[in-house]
Every structure is written in structure tokens, then in C-alpha cells.
Amino acid sequence: MKRPGRRGTQLACLFLLGCLLFNFPMLALFNVPAKILGLPVLYAYVFTVWLLLIVLLAVVMERKD
């Protein structure tokens, strides 16, 4: 089988990171009735992680090989 290469490895790690952060028990940590900067923590957490994932993805994909 073809070896995934450097970018492939980075993507696989990113995927696993996303699976971890968008899952129990990480979500349970933020499933509390508290607020941060006026936003519910769960809402803030999900969107922050989401944005982080997209930024990392953009870095990995747009970087020259």
C-alpha cells in the first residue's frame, strides 16, 4: 500500500484530534450552565474547536509541499 506521506500523517492526526475534541468526555466538561464572554461555554467551546480545526486544516493544505 502507498505510504500516506507527511501531509497524510498530519491529516490523520488532525482527524483523530477532531474526533477526540468533539466527543464524550470532552463535551461533558463544557456541558455546564456557565458562560464565557457572555456566551454559553458549550456553544463557545464547539465553535472555537471547530474554527481551530479549520485553521489547522488550512495550514496543512495550503503549505507548499
Place this chain on the structure above:
Amino acid sequence: MLEGWVIVGASFAYIGLLFAIAFYADRRADAGRSVIANPWIYSLSLAVYATAWTFYGSVGRAASDGVGFLPIYIGPTLMIVLWWLVVRKMIRIAKLNRTTSLADFVAARYGRSALIGGLVTVIAVIGILPYISLQLKAISTSFQILMEYPQIVMPAKAGALSVMQDTAFYVALFLAMFTIAFGTRQLDAAERHEGMVAAIAFESIVKLVAFLAVGVFVTFVMYDGPGDIFERAARRPDLAALMTPFGGAAGGYASWVWLTVLSMMAIMFLPRQFQVAVIENVDERHVKRAMWVFPLYMLAINLFVLPIAIGGLLHFPDNVDADTFVLTLPMARGNEALALLVFIGGLSAATGMVIVETIALSTMVCNDLVMPLVLRLRKYRLAERDLSTLLLDIRRAAIVAILMMGYFYYLLAGEAYALVSIGLISFSAVAQFGPVMIGGLYWKGATRAGALTGLTAGFLVWTYTLLLPAFAKSGWLGFGIEFLERGPFGIELLRPTQLFGLTGLDQITHAMIWSFIANVGLYIGVSVLGRQSAAEHAQATLFVDVYKQTGERGLQWRGTASASSLQTLLGRFQGPARAAELFSAYARERGLKSVEELEGDAELVRYAELQLAGTIGAASARAMVATVAQEDPLGIDEVMTILDEASQVIAYSHRLEDQQRELEAATSELKAANDRLKELDRMKDDFISTVTHELRTPLTSIRAFSEILHDNPDLDAAERQRFLGLVIKESERLTRLINQVLDLAKIESGLALWNTGELDLREIVVDAVNATSPLFRSKGVAIETAMPALVPAVVADRDRLTQVLLNLLSNAVKFCPAGTGRVQVRLAADIGGVLVEVRDNGPGISPEHQAMIFEKFRQVGDTLTQKPSGTGLGLSICRRIIGHFGGRLWVESAPGRGSVFSFVLPCPTAS
């Protein structure tokens, strides 16, 4: 301002704009300047994922589940992380195979099976119907709500009105016409729709702008920013609960996880997503940018969902459906322009989905369901008619049928669920493609039978646990709620929503667990237990190892057909003009002047099949080509090549064996060379010791006689004379010996000087005989010569050749008996050369000695008892001289019968 005609007019203006964009993009594509060939358009076209479900339904879901609507978008984001590995591979495969749809792709993977293609099509069509009904529901609902402006009234239930009064019915009809106009204007060899993609990308911008506009309006105009909204929500216990939707138990997380998995499948295997991501892809590098742009799009369009949902819940009493908040909030504030923009945004979300989905489905229905059946009818196979209009008609009919079925699903089950729940039923259906698709890409061992049973089982479980309950809730099909509560025939274990007593999960999670167990279990189980046919394995290898393919395809069609029959066949599906164009393009590529020169070889058959596959799908193309091409049975060599893994291993072991053999050969050569070196070394030692020995013998004699003369000065004169004669003779022998050793060394080292020229051998023979005649006379040996009047000239060195003859003659006289000796010299023209024979009637040479006499210092006879009468180098030198001129020197002899020494020299004129 928001009267009916304004809404309808705006809708038609918007649709007209879409047509204009599509038309422009198609024109540009025809001119070879594609507008969609850039990663931004590709990313936006992927956003066809966001439908009316996203536009209206997410808010509805958020109003009851808080962030629970997000897995539908987080799942795709996670999946997209792997797109560079997975979707790029699918694009590569689809391009190589000219795949036209998802069904075509799966069918091609599992041995170009028409059965699998048909099954996938059926699952896709039935599975997608709820999804299409969702769009119809959204358009008609939003239209009816907007029509009631300034009142906010929830529309009548579906089915409450007759079909003729139902807005949804007209919406379905209108969308059917619209899609037909968009998608089936022409038959494309690659089944790509540039105009459609451009329009879809535009629609993605419209719906995003509309949604962001309403989000900003609700958050910042109606309320004082997100902080204000969440602050108000926290004060109401029912809304505060939305901020922590998972509750205390882990059950809520299971639902989240399964929704994520479901959406991961959906983003790849929804027919429309496969269409835009794979089929319509222009360049696989576009995937790179889309991988982060598309998730960013999803994030943006979801950012305001929760604020809008809470804003709606805060603003409206219970009588307004949360699915309509996006529209009803601007209406409530009297913002007509925004309400119209929202309506158009919702329209764009719904039309985008319907257009691409129905085009993808109609292609499947045509290529993988209807065509295989049509082609079975002999009259269509044999009739020399143009099938391209038939193909288009089938697609148009399929589009109308799909939309009508979607409408009837809406009538039957549309009211029982919220938008998102309807969509999730469809997601669960297409998720059944996940195992066979992913498995097909990475697992060569997956078989057709495994895919068939897995898909069927997964689909049946889906039907039983999701589709039937949806019908049952609407009271259709004769069985009602008691079927859900008590199970079929009162068997509680088989209750569709609590199968085998599994409770505590939501309906989708429940259905996904059971259908995936059935699907994946049977897919893997049957594949592992069964066997693949050779053709199946070839296709599997083609898919799994697509990056290893260099240029053309792995397994070629092994048959031949006439070029004209192939062109006629292609013409029947794509029109004769297009077929002629394709064939002449192919001929030009091959450097041929015209189509007539084309040979119907395997490559051309393959080319025609690929073109055909672009129109009617892989399975049907195979079947059609089979009607005009004869396929040769697979030879054992091909089978070995197909069994790539095995063959690779075999190739490797062959190579290993070869290398081992080479190594062994090299070793034995080295050994031989070493032996030879040792032999040469030994021979050199022998030679030196022989030479010194040979030199010592005459030296010893000379010294002995000299001492006698020295010690006996009174020796009588005669005696003294005799001894001096012996000294001279031995000195001469010594000189001769040294000369010959030097001579030999020169010849052997290649330093000897040769004066080569054309010679007449007769002169040399005569010279040599004359020179040795005193010898013959003194020993009383007769000499005869026999020469033809003319012999061909040879190229050689005169002196050297004379030397050879002198040597042979002196040897002959030496071994002839005195008095009765007879030596004959014969010269004759031989084949390709001149033969010289020297025959004597001496004692002869025994066969075991015959080879030895040509070696250095070898003399026949006992050297201990007989005094050697020569140096032992003469014949050795002779053989080398003759060899130098390309000739051969040998001896024929037997003891008692004399000897014949012969040599042949080649002559240039004779050859």
C-alpha cells in the same frame, strides 16, 4: 409590498438569473474557458450540502436541542480532513472509469455488476425521497407563510387541501421542469454539467448571505448582541436547559456521536455530494482548498443558528413552528425586504439540492436501472437506431417521477416530523453506502456478494426501523401506531423502534446501530467466506491500487471488434456526428490520417467502452460493447497478471531466483577464473623450471667438454676437434633455444612484429623444401611435393610461414627412418582457404600424445633415456603463428603409420 405577485415575480427573476448563469457557464465551457475550473467555485458547489434543512431546519432543531444540530456539520468537517486521502482517490478512479454516478462507481468496483448498480439506485432513490419532500415542504411552507404577511399564520397541514390547491404540488412540478431544463439539455460523454455547477455555486452565496443577514438582524437589531440573547435565555429555565443539552446521562452523547458518523457518510455518499465532489470535479487539486473553505462555509452558516432559535423562542408564543423562525422573525418586525431575501435564500437552498440530487438520481435511474433492462430487450440491442434521444427521455421521465414521488412522500409522511428528522431518515439510507464504498476503496478482498448482501440487509433494516415507522405514524399502509407499540403480530421483540428490546436511544441512533451491524457484518462476513471472480478481482485492484496505475488501465478488454461497428454503437448513444468526432480524434491521436485506418484492437474497444461508460454507465457499456466485440478467453499469463498480489510476489521470487542463479553463475565463473589463474601460475613455474632445465643441459655439456679440453692440453688433435665440434653444436642449440623462448614470449605477449602481405604458398613451400634438402639428403630421406598449378593467395607473414614449414619439415625428417624415409608435402585449395600437408612415414604418434606435442617443452618419447632432439617449442610456436593468421594447425597420426601435420590458412578472395 409583499403581495403574491411580488413573491412569485422575485422567485422567477431569481430562477431566471440562475438560468443566465448556467447558460453563460456552459457557453464558456464550450469555448474551453471554464468558469468552474477553480477551487473557490468547487468549494462553493460543495455547499449544496446546505439545503432548506440547514436554512430552516437547523433553527428548529436548535430550538429543541441546543447545539444538537451541529453534528450534521461537524461530521462533514471531520470527514473532510481525510478527503485528501479518500476523495482524491475517488476522483482519480472516477476519471479513469468515466464514472457517471455513485451507483456507477459502486457497480464498477464490484465487477461492473449491473445488479449492484441497480440496488444502489433503488436505495438511493427511496432513501432520498424524504429529503426531497423536505425541500418541497420548506418551499411551500415558506411561500404560504410569506403570502399571509403581515399576519404570521402557520400553513394548513399537508393533505388538508386537494392536490390541485396544494402549493407543494406546483412547486414539485415547477422544480421538475426546471431540473429538466438544467440537467438534460444534452448528453455529455463525461456526464458533467458546468452550467449547473456554476449556478449551484451562486446559490451557495445567496443562501449564505441571506442567512447571515437574518442572523445579524435578529442578534444585533432585534436584540442587543449574542450576550443579550443568552442573558435573557438564562433567565428562562426552559431556555437555559438548551445550553446544556446533553443532560447528565451518556445517552445524549451516543446520539451526538451517531449523528456525527451519519453526517460523515452523508457528505461523501449523498448522490448530490458525490456528484459535485467527484463527478463534477475539474481538477483533483481543487480538493486542497475546498478542504478548509467548505468547513468554513458550514461554520459561517451555523454561527447564528442558536441566537436565532433563542430569539424566536423568546419572541413568539408557542404557536409558531421553530422551523419557520428564520422567516417569521423578520416578518414579525415588518422587515419586508429581509423577509423576501430570506425566502429567496430558502428557495436557493432548496432548488440547489433538488436540481443536483434529481440530476444525480436520474442519471443513476437511467444508467443503472433502466438501461440494463432496456439493453436486455433484444430489439433495442439489434435495432440500428439512435438511442441518445431515448436516454434523454428516460432521464427526463426519471426526474419527473422522482419529484412526484417526493411530493407523495410529503403528503404521506411530511407532517409527522420536523425538517431535520425527515432529512436524517435520508442520511441513514445513504449511510448504508459507507461500508461498500470505503471498503471498496481500501479492501481488495471485498466481494460482489458481500456488497450485495451487506447493502440489502442494511437497507432492509433501515426500511423496517425508519421508513415503516414514518409511514405508520402517518397512518398510511393500513397499520397504525399499534404496529409501533406492540410490534408486528404482537411480537414485542420486533417493535421497529425498539428492535430486540433496544431502548433508551433516539430513533436514528437505534436504526443506525442495527442497520450497520447488519450491513457491515454481512459485507465483511460474506466477503471473507466467499471468493472473487477474476474480473471482480481486476476491478478491485483497479480501485484499491489506483495510484499505482500508470497512464492506461490495468486490465484491458482482450477482445477485438471492427472499428466501424464500434463507431456505429457509440453513435447510437451519443449521436453519429459526436461518435465520428470522437473516433477521428482518437485516430489523430494515434497519428492516423482517417478513421478508416483504425484497427479494431483491444485499445480501441477500451476507448469506445470508456466513452460509452460516460453516457450509460460502466455496467451497461460493458454489456453493449460485448454485443459487437468478441472477447478472447483469458490466458494463463493474463490471469497471473490480474492476480496482482500473487503475481507481484511471483515476480519478486522469480527475480530473486534469477539473481540467485546469476550469483551462482558468477561464483562458478570466478571459481573457473581462479582455477585458470592458478593453472597459469603453475604453468609459468613449470615453464621457468623447464626453460632453466633445458638451458642447463647444453650448458652442462659445453662446460664438461670445455673442462676436458682445459684439463688435458695434450689431447690429440682429432679428439680435441671432436670435442670443440660438440661445444659449438651445443652452443648453437643453446642459442636456438634462447631465440625460440624469446620468439614465443613475443608472440604470446602480442609484441611480435608481423609483416603481413599477400603470399603465394607455393613459393614458400618451394623455398622451405630447398632450404631443408641438405638435411633430407644427408639422412637419405626422400621428399616429394604435390602442388596444383594455381592456389589462392593468403594473407600472412612470409618469414613466419617459412618458419612454420621449416619446422614441420625438419620434424618430419627427424622422425623418419634413415634410408627408407619418405616425406610428402601437399598443397591444396580447401573450402575458404589453402591446405598444407606434411606427411611422413615415421613411427607415428599415439593419440594420447597428439594433444601434448603442441604444448611447450613437450616432446614425445622418454626424455630420460633419449637425448632430446629438439627444443620442444617449435610446434607450440607454429600453432601460434598459424592461429595468428586465423588458420588451424593439427596432426593426424597413429603409431606405426606415420604422421600428417596439416594447416589451413584462410584466403580473403575465397570468402
